[in-house]
Amino acid sequence: MIDCTVTKKLWDGEKVKIKMEKVRDKSVWEIGLIVLGQAKLLAPVRFGYLAASLTLASSTESNDVDDPSKYAKDRTDWLNATIKNFRKITPPIKTGVVLVGTVVEYAPYQEYIHRPFLRPSLDMARGKAITIMMVNGRMEFVDYLGGKKK
Numbered sequence: 001m002i003d004c005t006v007t008k009k010l011w012d013g014e015k016v017k018i019k020m021e022k023v024r025d026k027s028v029w030e031i032g033l034i035v036l037g038q039a040k041l042l043a044p045v046r047f048g049y050l051a052a053s054l055t056l057a058s059s060t061e062s063n064d065v066d067d068p069s070k071y072a073k074d075r076t077d078w079l080n081a082t083i084k085n086f087r088k089i090t091p092p093i094k095t096g097v098v099l100v101g102t103v104v105e106y107a108p109y110q111e112y113i114h115r116p117f118l119r120p121s122l123d124m125a126r127g128k129a130i131t132i133m134m135v136n137g138r139m140e141f142v143d144y145l146g147g148k149k150k
Contacts, residue, residue, distance in 0.1 A: 019144065023136045024096045025058070030132050031125050032056045032098035036063070038121035039100060040071070044110055048072035050117075053102040057091035064088070 036056045043051040048071030056063045065088065089101045100118065101107075111118055 015144070019140050020137075021095070023133065023140045025060075026140075027129070027133045027136045028096060028098045029056075029058060029061075030136070031129050032058070032100055034125040034128060035100045035118070035121045038124050039117050040066075042115075042117040042120055043071075044115045044117070045071050045073050050102060050104050050107060050110060053104045053107075054100065055088045055102065056098060056100050057089050058098045059092055059095050062088050062091055 033056065036054060039054050040051045043054065045051055048068035051071040052066040052068040055065055087103050089099055089103060092099055100121075110116075
């Protein structure tokens, strides 16, 4: 007689789906942080409003706007400028989506006419996306696959 009982469940689709959603959410947030950091570095600066207003938002979390004086090149220009009320960008409704952007009205002119800062930032982050997904996937699935956490 052959015993055909299964002693260990090898595939639990719901657990894998939940783990993959965690990997996805963590990875897109990290990629968004890279895009945000690069965009702040590449944004044209006079008073610092554009760089300070760049924010990152997902369906569950977002970061705050910065102080423009942190980015102003000429402190006297910044002191003479009118302080603006910054808002965060509207977060997406869908999970697994991260938005990087600004509500400053002149940002599209800077991006498409004068000096792009968001598109080059996204291009820089694209090369790191697969690595980020692999690392986060390994970290999330190491115990599930029977490996050891390092």
